Amino acid sequence: MLTFNFNVVWIFGLPSAGKSTLAKGLQQRFIQAEQACLRLDGDELREGLCRGLGFSPAGREENIRRAAEVAALSAKSGIYTVTALITPTDSYRKVARIILKDAPALWVWAKCSYDACQSRDVKGLYRKQREGHLVNLTGADGYFEEPSADEALHIDTENNDVSTSIDLIWAQLTKKHP
Ligand SMILES: Nc1ncnc2c1ncn2[C@@H]1O[C@H](COP(=O)(O)OS(=O)(=O)O)[C@@H](OP(=O)(O)O)[C@H]1O
Ligand SMILES: Nc1ncnc2c1ncn2[C@@H]1O[C@H](COP(=O)(O)OP(=O)(O)O)[C@@H](O)[C@H]1O
Numbered sequence: 001m002l003t004f005n006f007n008v009v010w011i012f013g014l015p016s017a018g019k020s021t022l023a024k025g026l027q028q029r030f031i032q033a034e035q036a037c038l039r040l041d042g043d044e045l046r047e048g049l050c051r052g053l054g055f056s057p058a059g060r061e062e063n064i065r066r067a068a069e070v071a072a073l074s075a076k077s078g079i080y081t082v083t084a085l086i087t088p089t090d091s092y093r094k095v096a097r098i099i100l101k102d103a104p105a106l107w108v109w110a111k112c113s114y115d116a117c118q119s120r121d122v123k124g125l126y127r128k129q130r131e132g133h134l135v136n137l138t139g140a141d142g143y144f145e146e147p148s149a150d151e152a153l154h155i156d157t158e159n160n161d162v163s164t165s166i167d168l169i170w171a172q173l174t175k176k177h178p
Helices: 019-032 057-076 090-099 114-120 125-130 162-174
Strands: 008-012 037-041 080-084 105-111 153-156
Touching: 008 019, 008 057, 008 090, 019 037, 019 080, 019 105, 019 162, 037 057, 057 080, 057 090, 090 105, 105 162, 153 162
Parallel strands: 008 080, 008 105, 037 080, 105 153
Antiparallel strands: none
16 A cells, blocks of 8 residues: 655646646546545635635745645545645745644656746636736736755656646655655
């Protein structure tokens, strides 16, 4: 039987970097391993639990705080959690880390350049920002602070395909320690 080194996988990165794709793929892996897995996606949280919070610093912090609190409760119940939230700066990541102090978390940066994210533009947000219909878009006119290799596993979603990226994360999750 597989054993897991972490209760929470916190995937963060720019819009269109691949967070949701990786989170869905990892959730499938957990299901295949007969483990329940909660997936918390910023887009979905913002339709319900985090509705109306917006993208100001206070709005983002509260959004991330709520997601971390849910992940911590989930871990307490023995359920794995995979998140997909931009979590743009170290200070927001610190908020989540403090809340998750009793829930071992694997921090994963979906690493994709601004140019590649902009050309993917899965939801058309970069185009909207360029046309002046959206402000404070992370990666464009909103700040993203890149994590060091000590802070997070760097998964290059620009140069790897989806299944390779998921394999790399899964390998960290299930790696056996001597
Ligand atoms: N201004 C601005 N900046 C960033 N993102 C924006 C913005 N406006 C809307 N969206 C949409 O919201 C999704 C990101 O929400 P998150 O909850 O992950 O953001 S955060 O962690 O609170 O910063 C994000 O989803 P992803 O593209 O999947 O990252 C967008 O669809
Ligand atoms: N290695 C990869 N990991 C994740 N997504 C990738 C990768 N390579 C290409 N993609 C594509 O990039 C897009 C990322 O979209 P999405 O997962 O919605 O991003 P985000 O949630 O970060 O906004 C998808 O169309 C996905 O198929």
